[in-house]
Amino acid sequence: MVFRRLLSSFRRIPTVLPELPFSAVIDPDEPFYVVGDIHGCLDALVEKLDLIEQHQNENPVMSEAIVVLIGDYVDRGPKSAQVLDLLYERCLSNPDKCICIFGNHEQMMLDFIDDPAGKGRRWLRFGGLDTLASYGLGGVTEKSDLEDLVEMSMDLETALGPEKQIWLREMPKIWRSGNVVCVHAGLDPNKSIEAQKPSTMVWGHPDFEKQTRDDENWVVHGHTIVPHPMSHSGRIATDTGAYKTDSLTVAAVQKRKVSFF
Numbered sequence: 001m002v003f004r005r006l007l008s009s010f011r012r013i014p015t016v017l018p019e020l021p022f023s024a025v026i027d028p029d030e031p032f033y034v035v036g037d038i039h040g041c042l043d044a045l046v047e048k049l050d051l052i053e054q055h056q057n058e059n060p061v062m063s064e065a066i067v068v069l070i071g072d073y074v075d076r077g078p079k080s081a082q083v084l085d086l087l088y089e090r091c092l093s094n095p096d097k098c099i100c101i102f103g104n105h106e107q108m109m110l111d112f113i114d115d116p117a118g119k120g121r122r123w124l125r126f127g128g129l130d131t132l133a134s135y136g137l138g139g140v141t142e143k144s145d146l147e148d149l150v151e152m153s154m155d156l157e158t159a160l161g162p163e164k165q166i167w168l169r170e171m172p173k174i175w176r177s178g179n180v181v182c183v184h185a186g187l188d189p190n191k192s193i194e195a196q197k198p199s200t201m202v203w204g205h206p207d208f209e210k211q212t213r214d215d216e217n218w219v220v221h222g223h224t225i226v227p228h229p230m231s232h233s234g235r236i237a238t239d240t241g242a243y244k245t246d247s248l249t250v251a252a253v254q255k256r257k258v259s260f261f
Contacts, residue, residue: 024179024216024217024218024234025255025256026179026180026218026231026253026254026255026256026257026258027178027179027180027255027256028177028178028179028180028253028254028255029177029178030064030065030066030177031061031062031065031252031253031254031255032065032066032067032068032177032253033052033055033062033065033066033067033068033250033251033252033253034067034068034069034070034182034220034236034238034250034251034253035048035049035067035068035069035070035238035248035249035250036070036222036229036238036239036240036242036248036249036250036251037070037071037072037103037222037223037225037238037239037241037242038069038072038073038077038083038242038248039072039073039074039075039076039077039080039105039127039242039243040073040074040075040076040077040078040079040080040083040130040131040134040243041077041078041079041083041242041243041246041248042077042078042079042082042083042086043079044242044246044247044248045083045086045248046086047248048248048250049067051250051261052067052250055252055261059252061254062252062254064097065252066096066097066098066099066177067097067098067099068099068101068175068182068220069087069098069099069100069101070101070103070182070183070184070220070221070222070238070239071100071101071102071103071104071105071106071184071185071202071222071223072103072104072105072106072184072222072223072239073087073100073103073105073106074105074106074109074127074131075105075108075109075123075126075127075128075130075131076127076130076243076244077130077242077243078130078133078134079134080130080131080134080135081131081134081135081159082134084160084164084168087100088163088164088167091167092167099172099175099182100171100172101171101172101173101174101175101182101183101184102168102171102172102173102184102201102202103184103185103202103222103223104184104185104202104203104223105126105127106168106171107202107203108122108123108126108128109123109128109131109156109168110165110168110169111123112124112128112153112156113153113156113157113160113165116146116149116150116152116153117146117149117150120149120153121142121143121149122142124140124141124142125142129141132152132156135156135159136159137152137155137156137159139152140152173198173201173202174193174196174201176193177253179216179217179218180217180218180219180220180236180253181193181217181218181219181220182219182220182221183196183201183219183220183221184201184202184221184222184223185200185201185202185203185204185205185208185221185222185223185224186200186201186204186205186208186209186219186221186223186224187200187201187205187208187213187219188200188205188207188208189205189207189208189211189212189213189214190207190211192215193215193217204223204224208221208235209224209235212233212234213234216234217234218234218235218236219234219235219236220236220238220251220253221235221236221237221238221239222237222238222239223239224237224239225239225240225241226239226240227240228240228260229249229251229260231251231258236251236253236258238250238251238260249261
């Protein structure tokens with residue numbers, strides 16, 4: 001009887017699998033920069049773009065590096081409209097050197113335009129009111145009547161304009177150079193890069209930060225705020241919560257090296 005009780009207690013102990021060792025070298029096809037989640041922080045963005053230019057001038061290997069922005073340009077911070085204007089013009093004028101990845105806050109903003117009745121209130125609850133204010137729009141909350149939400153969604157669509165809305169809707173959800181993959185939120189570690197769902201790239205996956213990939217790919221991401229940027233176990237985290245910490249992160253990615261500023 002005692003032996004059976006002891007055996008039963010052993011069976012209730014969960015099996016914890018150790019994280020796989022990760023020794024793959026960071027190996028992009030060309031060096032590039034990644035800018036973390038901006039969330040309407042225009043001043044921080046301008047400062048970091050200036051620092052990128054300075055860094056390029058001081059480091060010849062980075063002189064022609066692409067700048068990848070990792071998503072979440074809007075909401076929470078005070079100048080979402082101005083951030084979108086700056087990035088739109090930058091991508092339009094030099095599309096080969098500026099890549100804007102699609103984030104979940106861009107998705108929520110477009111959902112507000114497409115379906116204010118079904119999905120609009122969620123966006124307002126998670127920072128959409130700040131974005132509306134940056135366009136000079138206001139007078140609604142997540143508790144507003146449906147008629148008011150529909151009218152506001154139409155006002156936002158007008159404020160964005162058709163060109164910028166097309167640009168937002170056509171943003172890539174993934175960008176890759178060598179064995180380094182850039183997405184906004186994360187990837188499913190159990191699936192190949194090619195088999196990833198678009199929704200996973202935009203919203204994340206519960207196992208992304210718990211389980212190391214076994215395909216020797218590095219994933220640069222934002223979405224999840226970290227106290228400081230990190231490069232570990234095949235993940236490069238860049239979201240340092242600019243809208244509440246005033247700390248916007250840039251990662252300079254080169255062969256065998258990633259540095260932050």
